[in-house]
Amino acid sequence: MVDPSSSVRVALVDDQPLFRAGIRMVVESQADMVLAWEADDGGRAVEMAADHPPDVVLMDLRMPEMDGVSATRMIVDSARERGLDQPKIIALTTFNRDHAVVESVQAGASGYLLKSAEPEFLLAAIRTVHSGYSVIAPGSVHDLFQHAARTVPTAGPDLSVLEPLSARERDVFLLAAKGLANGEMAESLFVSEATVKTHLRSVLTKLGVRTRLQLVAFAYEHRLLG
Numbered sequence: 001m002v003d004p005s006s007s008v009r010v011a012l013v014d015d016q017p018l019f020r021a022g023i024r025m026v027v028e029s030q031a032d033m034v035l036a037w038e039a040d041d042g043g044r045a046v047e048m049a050a051d052h053p054p055d056v057v058l059m060d061l062r063m064p065e066m067d068g069v070s071a072t073r074m075i076v077d078s079a080r081e082r083g084l085d086q087p088k089i090i091a092l093t094t095f096n097r098d099h100a101v102v103e104s105v106q107a108g109a110s111g112y113l114l115k116s117a118e119p120e121f122l123l124a125a126i127r128t129v130h131s132g133y134s135v136i137a138p139g140s141v142h143d144l145f146q147h148a149a150r151t152v153p154t155a156g157p158d159l160s161v162l163e164p165l166s167a168r169e170r171d172v173f174l175l176a177a178k179g180l181a182n183g184e185m186a187e188s189l190f191v192s193e194a195t196v197k198t199h200l201r202s203v204l205t206k207l208g209v210r211t212r213l214q215l216v217a218f219a220y221e222h223r224l225l226g
Helices: 017-028 042-051 068-081 099-107 119-130 141-149 167-177 182-189 193-207 212-221
Strands: 008-013 033-039 056-060 088-093 111-114
Touching (some): 008 119, 017 033, 017 119, 033 042, 042 056, 042 068, 056 068, 068 088, 068 099, 088 099, 088 119, 099 212, 111 119, 167 182, 167 193, 167 212, 182 193, 193 212
Parallel strands (some): 008 033, 056 088
């Protein structure tokens, strides 16, 4: 029997009772997960996350009161201010090219899923982000951010945001933003994977982003990728 204290504590935020009921059944069917709480509004989710911090939050982006992007930002900022581990947040959206997904990643989400995702994919995503990795709906993450970039006025690249980085860190930043794995970056730069990991940690810290997915969003936001 799995120790309940070691289970992944999942929180669910969505304004549709029927959808919540379905997700609740899926999560509670797993021996290594427990549904910590539910909320039907972003504001309520912020309060619940502060009082009962979960491990993973499934966050609907479109809600009538406080939306999921605002709630994500407030939950992440609150945890940071209190010196607590930030819960991993998975944004839930009804379509793949929702600009709110980009905003949620920039706000601190660890990834996103379509609300139509298969239960097995949802459960795998929860375990993946709980382990510290990002997760995205099927399809290219670059397509999503490129689409979002086309919706803002055209301008040249904002290279000033890279000033804190060394020349080598800039190389690592650009390769990581293009989606290369650590091994591929090491081969391209003729260094070890350990060196790449060190540079990547420094890049994330200096740019104020937590995950590689947020790094990709950062690159498109500042027009550093074509």
